[in-house]
Amino acid sequence: MGFEHVAGVGTRVWRWSRTSGTQPRLLHAGKAAFAACLAWFIARHVPGVASDYPYYAPLGAVVAMQTTVFAGLRSGIQTLVGIGLGIVIAGFTMWIGDPGFIAIALAVGIGVLVGGFRILGEGSSWVSTAALFVLLVGGAHAEGYSLGYLVQMAVGVAVGLLVNFLVFPPLRFWDAEHRIDAVNEVLADHLDGLAAVLEADERDEKAWDRQQDRLDRAIADVRSRVSIAHESRKLNPRGALRGSRARLQQDGARFRALERAAWYTTDLTELVARSGPVSDGLGRPDPAFAEPLAKAFRELACMIRGECPESAGDDAIAEVERALDASKEDPSHVAVTSAALVSLRGIVESERRATEDLDTSTGPSAFGHRRDVRR
Incomplete structure (x- = not known):
């Protein structure tokens, strides 16, 4: 012992x-x-x-x-x-x-x-x-x-x-991979925070400016780390090792997918946490859809952390779609909710690309260390 x-x-x-x-x-x-x-x-x-x-x-x-x-x-x-x-x-x-x-x-x-x-x-x-x-x-x-x-x-x-x-010429793959995992956690926290805004119907634009700045800085940091990882392979005898090029391409693909997910999350932030009503019901999601949207945000955050299967995101989005289909509201009242739905779908597809053909033996998983859930 x-x-x-x-x-x-x-x-x-x-x-x-x-x-x-x-x-x-x-x-x-x-x-x-x-x-x-x-x-x-x-x-x-x-x-x-x-x-x-x-x-x-x-x-x-x-x-x-x-x-x-x-x-x-x-x-x-x-x-x-x-x-x-x-x-x-x-x-x-x-x-x-x-x-x-x-x-x-x-x-x-x-x-x-x-x-x-x-x-x-x-x-x-x-x-x-x-x-x-x-x-x-x-x-x-x-x-x-x-x-x-x-x-x-x-x-x-x-x-x-x-x-x-x-003397051990440096390859910076691990650092880039670890930072990608860290940004996934920031992204998941961001979505959880958006769900809380919908549930409480309270908006603090300054707080969300700070939260968005945190996400932007995390993305910029990963972009720099991935660039250094690419540079570390140049003129490096260890760069000729088997799998190093494939690993580098995979990290780049993961980052690009993560960056797209961050773009969609920024759109959601503008719709849910920062935007005020432009006219009657236009400029933020209709309150009638707050519950399914909040649930979708929670499910996506869970999926990004690797605690839920990828199908959970699809199921949550399908529930929002059913709510929209069953709605008898004026189309102008559901326009922003529809826009939020597009961003949700973009996040799911981006995260799916980030984990496609992932070789977990070469570094951390894309969604943290809990990728043992069933899809």
Whole structure:
């Protein structure tokens, strides 16, 4: 019993460290520390004037140690280009006159202007920084300092890229999959909240602005994570592993389906929680349909969490359709309810696509960890 308890705690700690991002952060920190030390060792043996400035090599290693191999290559190249431009700008200002207030102002001003080009990316901030270093630190030895600065940064970037490429090059699939699951929970909570609004017939537009903002931020976060997962496969030897491409395509398909579901949920929010009556009964669902709509929202939330079979969503929508068919209300009174019905159907279809041919052995399930219900 004691061993099983310890093993259970160990399993929970392991899962927490993975889902919270602690594992990849620890690995990334260890690799960065090793790359910086290795760069420092190599930099002290670089021949020529560059050996006088070995402290820039660890800095270059840290610059290149990004979350993906491709991002590290991009960051390293952009940084070196930015430093090179900064050196040129510093040389130009020194050619005008001795370093002073005017030279510093010119170096910073021109550096900021040049750094404004988006193509420089992360190298943009290095333009003015490098120009200032050459002027203020290099001083009378600006030529030798500039060469040493650029060479040692290049050495560090090369070391950082090599370490990131050879030592467990990161693949960011798990993080994207976990975030997709988290957004499904946000989506389910959102639908439960809409059901509560219908049941209580109380609307707080500011509260729903905050709730909608939460959903929008969650979707934007997942979009970023999926993009990083795609990028992590570029120039990555582990990207050639069996199933990695299929897994990446599947995560992308899941996210696109989830994004569509979020769009439909936003429409429902406007209809149920935020919109006021435009005219008699128009602008929000008719009160006569509040009960079946609220039930449908609850069923869809249950389905998204994986606690109910997918058929539950279809059954709930069918009940709303029957209520509409049996209604003798004026058509203008049921128009918004019909629009809500379209959004409900869109959510069901989107979620169905999100779980189609899901390979649960490669990551979390689309609707959480309870996919053992019968369809």
